[in-house]
Amino acid sequence: MNQVTVRGRRFIKSIGEKEIEERVSELATSLNRDLEGEDVLFLGILNGSFIFLADLYREIDLESDISFLKLSSYEGLTSTGKIKELIGFDEMVEGRTVVVVEDIIDTGRTLNKIIEDLKKKGAGRVVIVTLLYKPEAYHGAHRIDYAGFEIPNDFVIGYGLDYDGLARNLRSIYRLAEE
Ligand code: IMP
């Protein structure tokens, strides 16, 4: 499947299943090494990170637990800039290493809000892990500690990422074709 059509728009495969799998393993290896001995909470940002984090977390051998947060700044193809917090930080973060796991970092607005909130809650250290990163779009202040793939400023779907709620179940990542 080298291309897919979602709601009448054409998307072309850009990162294959195998390549994703290998990169996720490499990220897990780095985290296992770098965070050894720390008290770690993995915090997945829903909905997009659920597939990435499911694969990543099964390769983590740190003593750690996992929780999820739901925020949203996207409607359709562009960031609205409005971020709604739907389910909150009920997990204890105080003094802990919080590994924020994102599907993709675009403008960084979502991330800024999360980091702010985690600091208010007294997180010891905040580490950012994202499968995809769009450096051209990023305006955030925080360093992106671990990025699976740096990609151009294209809209992408698959492996957890959606277009209007669809296509999260695709095993590869596809980018919107220019028309
Ligand atoms: P930011 O706040 O602009 O960095 O947007 C981050 C969130 O927007 C991500 O967690 C995604 O859910 C969504 N997003 C950003 N870029 C894309 C994309 O290319 N495809 C699908 N969702 C995206």
Ligand code: MG
């Ligand atoms: Mg997201």
